[in-house]
Amino acid sequence: MARTAFSWTEVFERTGRSLRGSEIREMLSVTERPGVISFGGGLPAPELFPIAGLRAAFDAVLREDGAGALQYGPTTGHRPLRELIAQRLGRRGIECSPDDVLITTGSQQALDLLGRVLAAPHSPVLVESPGYVGALQAFRAFELEPVGLPMDADGLIVDGVARWLDGRRSLGAPPPAFLYTVATYQNPSGVTLSPDRRLELLDCATAFGVPVIEDDPYSELRYDGPPTPSLRALPGGEDVIYLGTFSKVLAPGLRLGWVVAPRPVIDRLVIAKQGADLHTDGLAQRGALRFCLDNDLDAHVIRLREVYRERRDAMLDALRECLPDGTTWTEPAGGMFTWVTLPAGLDSRDVLKRALANDVAFVPGTAFHVNGGGERSLRLNFTNSTPERIWEGIGRLARSL
Amino acid sequence: MARTAFSWTEVFERTGRSLRGSEIREMLSVTERPGVISFGGGLPAPELFPIAGLRAAFDAVLREDGAGALQYGPTTGHRPLRELIAQRLGRRGIECSPDDVLITTGSQQALDLLGRVLAAPHSPVLVESPGYVGALQAFRAFELEPVGLPMDADGLIVDGVARWLDGRRSLGAPPPAFLYTVATYQNPSGVTLSPDRRLELLDCATAFGVPVIEDDPYSELRYDGPPTPSLRALPGGEDVIYLGTFSKVLAPGLRLGWVVAPRPVIDRLVIAKQGADLHTDGLAQRGALRFCLDNDLDAHVIRLREVYRERRDAMLDALRECLPDGTTWTEPAGGMFTWVTLPAGLDSRDVLKRALANDVAFVPGTAFHVNGGGERSLRLNFTNSTPERIWEGIGRLARSL
Numbered sequence: 158m159a160r161t162a163f164s165w166t167e168v169f170e171r172t173g174r175s176l177r178g179s180e181i182r183e184m185l186s187v188t189e190r191p192g193v194i195s196f197g198g199g200l201p202a203p204e205l206f207p208i209a210g211l212r213a214a215f216d217a218v219l220r221e222d223g224a225g226a227l228q229y230g231p232t233t234g235h236r237p238l239r240e241l242i243a244q245r246l247g248r249r250g251i252e253c254s255p256d257d258v259l260i261t262t263g264s265q266q267a268l269d270l271l272g273r274v275l276a277a278p279h280s281p282v283l284v285e286s287p288g289y290v291g292a293l294q295a296f297r298a299f300e301l302e303p304v305g306l307p308m309d310a311d312g313l314i315v316d317g318v319a320r321w322l323d324g325r326r327s328l329g330a331p332p333p334a335f336l337y338t339v340a341t342y343q344n345p346s347g348v349t350l351s352p353d354r355r356l357e358l359l360d361c362a363t364a365f366g367v368p369v370i371e372d373d374p375y376s377e378l379r380y381d382g383p384p385t386p387s388l389r390a391l392p393g394g395e396d397v398i399y400l401g402t403f404s405k406v407l408a409p410g411l412r413l414g415w416v417v418a419p420r421p422v423i424d425r426l427v428i429a430k431q432g433a434d435l436h437t438d439g440l441a442q443r444g445a446l447r448f449c450l451d452n453d454l455d456a457h458v459i460r461l462r463e464v465y466r467e468r469r470d471a472m473l474d475a476l477r478e479c480l481p482d483g484t485t486w487t488e489p490a491g492g493m494f495t496w497v498t499l500p501a502g503l504d505s506r507d508v509l510k511r512a513l514a515n516d517v518a519f520v521p522g523t524a525f526h527v528n529g530g531g532e533r534s535l536r537l538n539f540t541n542s543t544p545e546r547i548w549e550g551i552g553r554l555a556r557s558l
Numbered sequence: 559m560a561r562t563a564f565s566w567t568e569v570f571e572r573t574g575r576s577l578r579g580s581e582i583r584e585m586l587s588v589t590e591r592p593g594v595i596s597f598g599g600g601l602p603a604p605e606l607f608p609i610a611g612l613r614a615a616f617d618a619v620l621r622e623d624g625a626g627a628l629q630y631g632p633t634t635g636h637r638p639l640r641e642l643i644a645q646r647l648g649r650r651g652i653e654c655s656p657d658d659v660l661i662t663t664g665s666q667q668a669l670d671l672l673g674r675v676l677a678a679p680h681s682p683v684l685v686e687s688p689g690y691v692g693a694l695q696a697f698r699a700f701e702l703e704p705v706g707l708p709m710d711a712d713g714l715i716v717d718g719v720a721r722w723l724d725g726r727r728s729l730g731a732p733p734p735a736f737l738y739t740v741a742t743y744q745n746p747s748g749v750t751l752s753p754d755r756r757l758e759l760l761d762c763a764t765a766f767g768v769p770v771i772e773d774d775p776y777s778e779l780r781y782d783g784p785p786t787p788s789l790r791a792l793p794g795g796e797d798v799i800y801l802g803t804f805s806k807v808l809a810p811g812l813r814l815g816w817v818v819a820p821r822p823v824i825d826r827l828v829i830a831k832q833g834a835d836l837h838t839d840g841l842a843q844r845g846a847l848r849f850c851l852d853n854d855l856d857a858h859v860i861r862l863r864e865v866y867r868e869r870r871d872a873m874l875d876a877l878r879e880c881l882p883d884g885t886t887w888t889e890p891a892g893g894m895f896t897w898v899t900l901p902a903g904l905d906s907r908d909v910l911k912r913a914l915a916n917d918v919a920f921v922p923g924t925a926f927h928v929n930g931g932g933e934r935s936l937r938l939n940f941t942n943s944t945p946e947r948i949w950e951g952i953g954r955l956a957r958s959l
Binding site: 163164165166167168169171172173174198200201203204206208211212215216219220223224225226227228229230262263265266268269273274275276277278280291294295297298300331334363366368396404408409410411412419421422425429431432433434435436437438439440441444 | 564565566567568569570572573574575599600601602604605607609612613616617620621624625626627628629630631663664666667669670674675676677678679681692695696698699701732735764767769797805809810811812813820822823826830832833834835836837838839840841842845
């Protein structure tokens with residue numbers, strides 16, 4: 158029988174799903190050509206990875222517990238790693254037991270799992286605008302509908318959140334499925350939710366019955382000022398769903414993150430994770446644990462802070478020196494990004510075309526907005542380039558304006 | 559302000575989602591107590607993991623390309639690993655290029671990603687009955703509705719599939735989103751789809767426009783007879799979506815699987831994977847690759863076959879010797895499982911209670927059926943126990959009947 162070509166177009170049309178890729182990841186693959194200075198990705202500095210320590214750790218695990226590391230493991234994760242995480246979080250005011258911790262395949266997987274257990278398809282979910290693109294992508298896979306909330310230099314404008322929730326309640330609609338925030342050194346803006354607003358946000362979430370997801374990959378990368386307490390560590394924060402990761406303080410390639418959540422949420426996440434990937438790589442879990450037991454992760458983080466602080470300072474100095482009047486930017490006290498707003502009349506997508514011709518890359522602000530906006534903005538990463546490259550790259554950016 | 563407890567029950571009710579855990583994984587955690595001989599899990603034999611070779615491979619990767627292994631990587635996977643997989647598959651008649659291969663976080667993730675890209679919520683999907691529980695769990699997370707298709711000793715009854723599809727078409731309904739099959743040494747039944755039926759199934763899928771997913775974790779674990787060609791390797795099989803894994807031939811703990819699919823499907827899977835976990839552990843990918851380059855994986859598989867063949871034979875001999883008349887079972891030519899049918903009047907769930915009291919465990923057949931059935935059946939794994947333990951365990955099982 159003659160074979161006719163299969164129509165994948167028809168199959169995809171029947172699904173009714175529109176899958177949107179990340180503009181950022183697509184753009185980054187374009188900018189991998191040699192000579193380009195990229196402020197586009199959210200990459201840590203690979204020259205700071207503690208390779209020797211990790212090499213010794215993985216070797217010890219395979220020598221001493223190879224069969225355990227290589228066999229199927231529990232969906233919740235390797236218990237001694239969950240104990241270590243609970244202990245480390247306790248020192249930062251986040252009280253939890255190992256049973257409150259679920260190991261995930263990077264924080265990205267936590268977003269994916271939360272999208273499926275906390276929300277009905279087509280429910281609204283509250284996100285920051287601008288906000289983390291990977292979260293939008295995860296939530297949209299489950300047909301959730303992100304609503305972008307405005308921010309200022311102190312983070313999410315909580316008054317606005319309360320008004321939005323009040324308006325929705327007055328229409329008799331159920332609350333949104335959850336509110337998602339990167340409260341500290343936010344991606345992409347670099348801003349931090351102020352201590353007062355943190356308390357207001359918790360009050361507001363409780364009053365309206367809205368679960369809060371606090372994604373906290375950056376708080377250990379602190380360059381100035383006192384640490385801001387996590388939402389989860391504050392009075393009234395016991396029900397906050399807290400996401401952490403080894404990606405920014407150890408190595409992202411291992412794909413190790415975690416969720417701390419109330420037990421009923423953990424129970425559902427575990428069931429969802431069974432279907433998603435059974436469990437996270439057992440060798441990677443044991444390797445990271447062993448690294449932390451045999452090395453001083455805090456000392457490593459202090460070293461990261463020193464190097465990244467210098468890079469942030471170079472970035473801010475170069476912006477002051479090179480960019481034209483009318484350009485503004487945030488001054489992040491930590492994390493990996495600064496957020497630049499161009500003078501009126503410029504569109505960062507047009508600027509990107511000229512910038513790429515000048516061998517420098519960034520992510521246009523539009524990528525981070527749910528419902529339009531960000532045309533004059535752009536995100537710059539400062540952790541993946543040396544001060545010299547930062548100066549050179551910002552010079553090229555200035556010539557592209 | 560006084561804090562009231564957050565109502566997670568209300569939050570979960572609003573989602574309208576019913577998340578069902580795997581009975582199997584729940585049961586297995588019960589049977590981890592010492593002294594129990596478990597035929598329940600689908601575990602490979604940990605004493606056969608090539609730990610020394612993997613230890614050398616991971617050490618070489620961290621020594622020579624530590625920064626590459628530990629940094630964020632491409633969503634599609636490490637290209638040299640995709641090249642190796644395409645090359646190995648080519649030797650088994652599965653012609654594909656590295657661009658047709660996507661690395662996944664175990665095959666389980668491939669099922670999760672396919673559930674989201676191939677089907678609209680509430681679409682029917684065709685599965686084998688009995689069938690692989692993890693696939694049902696993955697598909698249900700996206701609100702898909704599995705329809706169980708009957709099997710016999712030659713696998714899926716393809717005539718029945720064609721009649722079902724014809725009936726549906728005569729009602730004017732669109733075809734189901736896909737058909738999912740473990741065609742070779744099936745989990746849980748141990749049966750293999752016959753060569754003739756393979757060709758019929760491909761014809762039928764083409765005629766009705768139904769994508770076929772072939773999940774093939776076991777075909778390298780062949781103990782008797784000639785290899786059965788993969789659906790993907792047959793004429794007319796070019797559009798089959800093929801899933802493979804290192805879990806059964808190398809080590810499951812690393813969570814390394816792959817999908818081979820037509821380019822439009824790969825493109826969508828990559829977008830879905832960005833949202834699910836960004837990419838699979840880069841160190842694990844490079845470690846497995848290096849192991850394959852520095853060692854002879856085929857020789858390792860031959861060793862696995864020898865040991866597992868002996869265990870299968872012990873299982874079949876013990877069943878013949880110990881189980882009462884009226885009991886039947888499949889005689890798998892490969893893979894990890896045999897499927898036992900008890901005499902009329904017995905329910906395997908009741909038998910399990912007595913078996914656990916006698917310190918032996920298995921999975922009742924009901925767990926593998928979509929729409930009821932399997933009360934008289936049970937699944938036995940033979941790869942995770944020595945012949946001595948198999949004889950002892952089947953003796954205990956016989957005493958529980």
